[in-house]
Each structure stands twice: as C-alpha cells, then as structure tokens.
Amino acid sequence: MIPAAFDYVRPDTIDEAVRTLHDGGEDAKVLAGGQSLIPILRLRLAFPELLVDLGRIPELRGVREDPATGSLVIGAMTTHHDVIHDPLVRRHAGLLAAATETVADPAVRHRGTLGGSLSHADPAGDLPAVLLALDGEMVAAGPRGRRTVPAREFFVDYLRTALADDEVLVEIRVPRADGWGFHYEKFSRVAQGWAIVGVAALVRRVDGRIAEARIGLTNMGSTPLRARTTEAALAGAEAVPAAVASAADAAAEGTRPATDLSATPEYRAHLARVLTRRAVLAAAGTE
Amino acid sequence: MTRFSTTVDGTRYEDEVEPRLLLVHYLRDHLGLTGTPVGCDTGNCGACTVELDGDSVKSCSVLAVQADGGEVTTVQGLATDGEWTALQTAFHEQHALQCGYCTPGMIMAARDLLKENPDPTPEEIRRGLEGNLCRCTGYQNIVRAVLAAAAEERRREAPAPRSADTGRPDTRPAPAPATAGQEART
Incomplete structure (x- = not known):
C-alpha cells in the first residue's frame, strides 16, 4: 500500500x-x-x-567512549549493522552486539537504528530488554535542553516511552560490562520473525559461583522487564545446571505477557523459564 | 512535492516527487526500472532489495527522498556491456529460480553478503539471505548458486594460473562446489 x-x-x-x-x-x-x-x-x-x-545529522551516528565514566556513548542513529561491527561495542557490550545480530535481516539492519528501535518500544523488539539488562541510559534532547533517562524509566507502555513529542533520543549510554558473560536467547517461529519471547542475560562469575546476574525479558509484558526474583536467586548460586534451572523457574514472576496469534500467556511464561535457564547457562559458560 | 536527485545504475536523475513515494515505486513507475519487483509490500520478502550507498536495502521500506544525493544500484545495473556478473551467471547455471520473482532481491542480497564474506559456508549464505523469501525453489539451488559465484569471484581475484601448453590464462569455469546440492531438492 x-x-x-x-x-x-x-x-x-x-x-x-x-x-x-x-x-x-x-x-x-x-x-x-x-x-x-x-x-x-x-x-x-x-x-x-x-x-x-534524522538521517543526515552526523553527530547522531557512531560510538565513542565517555572519558569521564568509561561508558560507551552510542549515537541514536547508529545502524544495527554498525553496532554489530563496532569494536567498542563488541569489546565492552558484547550482549548488545549479539542481540542486534538477531534483529530482522541484513538489509533491515543496514537501515534500522538502535535509537529508532528503542524509541519505537515494541514489546517484541529485542533491544529494549538488552538496554534494561545493561542498565543503559537514554539521553533526550528537547526544547528545554537535554536530560538523561535510565532504561528502567524509559519504557512506559506498549509503544510508549518517556520521550515527549518534541524530544529526540540522541544518545544511548551503556556502562561497560567487561568481564560479564552474556547471551541473548530468542524464540521465534520463523527466520527473521519477531521474538515470541526473548531473554537477555548478563552473568558475572567468581570462581564456580554466579556473583551477580541481570536478566532482561522481551515480550513478557507491554514493556521490557527484569526477572528480579531470578536475579536474586542467582546471586551467590553455584554455576551449575540444577541451581540455574531452579532460579529460572521464577523468571515469569511479576510479568504480564499478552495473548496474540503466536502464544498464550501461559506458553510465554513457560518460554520465559526455559529461555532464561538457557541464556543464563550460556552466559555463565556452563552450557 | 520535494526536489531530489539520485544516481541509479550510473545515471543521474533530478526529480520532484511526493515525500510518501517509496523508492521501489520511484524505480519502477518513474524510471521504468521494473527489474526490481514489489513482492510482499510489508518489508518481509526482500524481492525489492537494491543497493543504496553501498548497502543492501529493501526499497519498499525506504522513501525515494531518502536516496537524495545517493547512489542506487538495481539488478539492472549489474551487467557490464550485456555481460552478466558471476552471481547472475551462477543463478542461471545452477537453476536457482523457478518463477524468478525473488531473483533480483536474492542476487542483490547475495552480492551484499559476498562483499562482506567472499568465502561463505552454506550456513552463512542461509543466514545472509534470511531476509529474502523464495516460495518455489526451496533455497537449495540458490545456496548452490551463491557458493558457485563465490568460488568464481575468488578465482577471478586470484592471479590467473597459466596453462602449461598455451601460456594463456586459464578461463575454465570454476568447478561446481561439492558441499551443497547433495540433499534432496524440494
């Protein structure tokens, strides 16, 4: 049409x-x-x-390091393709590169942008949950200047963000996740399909134990969500399949997944548990 | 109406169009370049894939005015003096099409893939062509064609080995790869 x-x-x-x-x-x-x-x-x-x-504003593209904090600063109009291939992203925020590789297909990734994907805030989009897990921040420019919104406050509802009508998302700030294992586990029925459920996992291991885990859930509600109960259960847990599976059983707690043509809420809750177990095991290197 | 100019298959055009005009409709309806088909019209099927400023894009998901100042290559701009590229030849020789509707997009997407990865595995080809749907060949021969084209392009890039008896460059076609095509065709 x-x-x-x-x-x-x-x-x-x-x-x-x-x-x-x-x-x-x-x-x-x-x-x-x-x-x-x-x-x-x-x-x-x-x-x-x-x-x-916004396609011809040069300062909205590219990735740099903030000298003060060491965080990565990603221009909102940086394409998915450029995010995937950026050496800074790959070194310090590998989860973002890995998840972006699962977005749509190569031609779409040449045009689609990180900022566009976050601002669109589709619950089935992969990158909102990733930014939530990475504790990222969004920088918005408006008529009254700039403000920084943490990822956990940025996603307000289905296709709605904290951006006002006259604000532009200009930068995405991502703290370095050096030393964290990561994995994005996505379930969809067909190639280039949207995630029926997706799980973004970051795991920091100390010896044989999981010191800390951060888990972002895609499509388990009208916004991306953190699996807080599972995160708490994983803190200090042994990095072995039984302990991870037991913690992952709580992954759907507090979520409100939708019903659509692909899945019922019960099925999505089941997927959240299974995919969280897989993602955490992969991130912990104990697959 | 918005004024814009763009280069398509080596020819520069200046035009005034409605901003809502999609690039694929500009190519087909304004320039008559109907080699780029409209497939699904939803951004899924990839039949309308063209190259814009060096990257493969789905021309149904780009506004014509977004190509302002840019360079577009369609499947019709690939051949030089009527001579097909290795990919076009391989699609023909490996029977990588039946109805042919997806073929322009497949070739443009495969071209993009080979630019980044000149020696892909069958699995990498399948991933690289993820955004292009074919509803008749079942992809088997498409993968085989891309493998054959990749081999041929690498052969052309390599210094030409000289045939011992004639001293002329070896221009025999690359052998068909043995890795794909053994499975049943569907």
Whole structure:
C-alpha cells in the first residue's frame, strides 16, 4: 500500500530537529531508519502530517567512549549493522552486539537504528530488554535542553516511552560490562520473525559461583522487564545446571505477557523459564 | 512535492516527487526500472532489495527522498556491456529460480553478503539471505548458486594460473562446489 501524504523535512542539526518537532506538535513524527515506521505508514496505521528525518545529522551516528565514566556513548542513529561491527561495542557490550545480530535481516539492519528501535518500544523488539539488562541510559534532547533517562524509566507502555513529542533520543549510554558473560536467547517461529519471547542475560562469575546476574525479558509484558526474583536467586548460586534451572523457574514472576496469534500467556511464561535457564547457562559458560 | 536527485545504475536523475513515494515505486513507475519487483509490500520478502550507498536495502521500506544525493544500484545495473556478473551467471547455471520473482532481491542480497564474506559456508549464505523469501525453489539451488559465484569471484581475484601448453590464462569455469546440492531438492 501507499502511505497517506505527509510533509518531509531533513534537518542538519539536532537543534533544528527539535525546533521542527516542537513547531509540528503532535502531528510531527521522527523518522529514524524507517524500518518500523515506513511499514506502519504503508499499512496506514499512522497518519503523521510531518516526518522529521534524522538521517543526515552526523553527530547522531557512531560510538565513542565517555572519558569521564568509561561508558560507551552510542549515537541514536547508529545502524544495527554498525553496532554489530563496532569494536567498542563488541569489546565492552558484547550482549548488545549479539542481540542486534538477531534483529530482522541484513538489509533491515543496514537501515534500522538502535535509537529508532528503542524509541519505537515494541514489546517484541529485542533491544529494549538488552538496554534494561545493561542498565543503559537514554539521553533526550528537547526544547528545554537535554536530560538523561535510565532504561528502567524509559519504557512506559506498549509503544510508549518517556520521550515527549518534541524530544529526540540522541544518545544511548551503556556502562561497560567487561568481564560479564552474556547471551541473548530468542524464540521465534520463523527466520527473521519477531521474538515470541526473548531473554537477555548478563552473568558475572567468581570462581564456580554466579556473583551477580541481570536478566532482561522481551515480550513478557507491554514493556521490557527484569526477572528480579531470578536475579536474586542467582546471586551467590553455584554455576551449575540444577541451581540455574531452579532460579529460572521464577523468571515469569511479576510479568504480564499478552495473548496474540503466536502464544498464550501461559506458553510465554513457560518460554520465559526455559529461555532464561538457557541464556543464563550460556552466559555463565556452563552450557 | 520535494526536489531530489539520485544516481541509479550510473545515471543521474533530478526529480520532484511526493515525500510518501517509496523508492521501489520511484524505480519502477518513474524510471521504468521494473527489474526490481514489489513482492510482499510489508518489508518481509526482500524481492525489492537494491543497493543504496553501498548497502543492501529493501526499497519498499525506504522513501525515494531518502536516496537524495545517493547512489542506487538495481539488478539492472549489474551487467557490464550485456555481460552478466558471476552471481547472475551462477543463478542461471545452477537453476536457482523457478518463477524468478525473488531473483533480483536474492542476487542483490547475495552480492551484499559476498562483499562482506567472499568465502561463505552454506550456513552463512542461509543466514545472509534470511531476509529474502523464495516460495518455489526451496533455497537449495540458490545456496548452490551463491557458493558457485563465490568460488568464481575468488578465482577471478586470484592471479590467473597459466596453462602449461598455451601460456594463456586459464578461463575454465570454476568447478561446481561439492558441499551443497547433495540433499534432496524440494
């Protein structure tokens, strides 16, 4: 299908983008990589009057290290392809590279962006749960300047984030996860399918024990969630299959998974337990 | 209407289009380059894959105006003076198509894959073509064609071995790879 008509602007700077969004009000929408938005426009599920294309703002692309904190600073318009191949991401946030490799397919990853994917906040999207597990932060630019929102406050509801209509996500800050084992376990029925459930696991091992674990759940509610009960049970646990399986039994606690064509809530809860066990074992290196 | 200019298969175009015009419709309806088909129209099937500024993209999920100042290559821009590329030849020789609808996208996606990985395994080819659906060949011959093209391209890149009796470069086609194609065709 053909999208409904809209106006199109392509600002050169973040300030200009924010101003244009502010003037456009609720009828203006940000165009990042377009790999979710353009299909939505084509299906006429959205009717923005103005698209503000962030595709030509150089400072929104690329990965650098913050000298003060050592955190990675990823420009919101960095494509999935560039995230996967970035040496800093691979060295210090391997979970993000690994999960991004499971997003869609190579052509979509050439256009789709990390910031676009996070701002779209689809519960079945892989990267929100990853940022939650990594304790990432989002930096938003708006008419009143910049503010930093922790990942746990960024995802508000189904397709809704803490971003205001006139705010642009400009940076994603990711603390280094050096020395942490990681794994993203995704379950979908077909190649390039959305996650029916996904589990992002980070595990810090000390000798034979799990000192600390962080687990992000994809598609177990209207926002990504942390499996807090399982995380608590894993702290200090032996890195052996029986202990991990026992902790993973609590992975669906506190979640509210949806019913859709792919799965019932009960089946999703089952997947969360199984995939959490697999992801933690892989992250702990005890597969 | 928005003014934009783009280079497609080596020819530069200046145009005024509605911003909502998709790149695939620009190629087909404005430029008459119907070698790039519209498949699923949802971003899934990959039939409309083209190269934009060096990367494979699904042209149904890109606005024409986003290609402003950019360079687009379609399947129609691959051959030089009517001579097919190794990939095109391999798709023909290995029977990597039946209806042919997915073929332009398959070739453009495979081309992108071989740029990053000139010597892929069958598994890597299947992963690289994950975003391209074929509903008739069952992928077997497509994988075989990409393997054959990769071998042929590596052969062309390598210094040409000279045939002992003629002293001319060896221009025999690369042997068909033995790794794929032994399984039953579906």
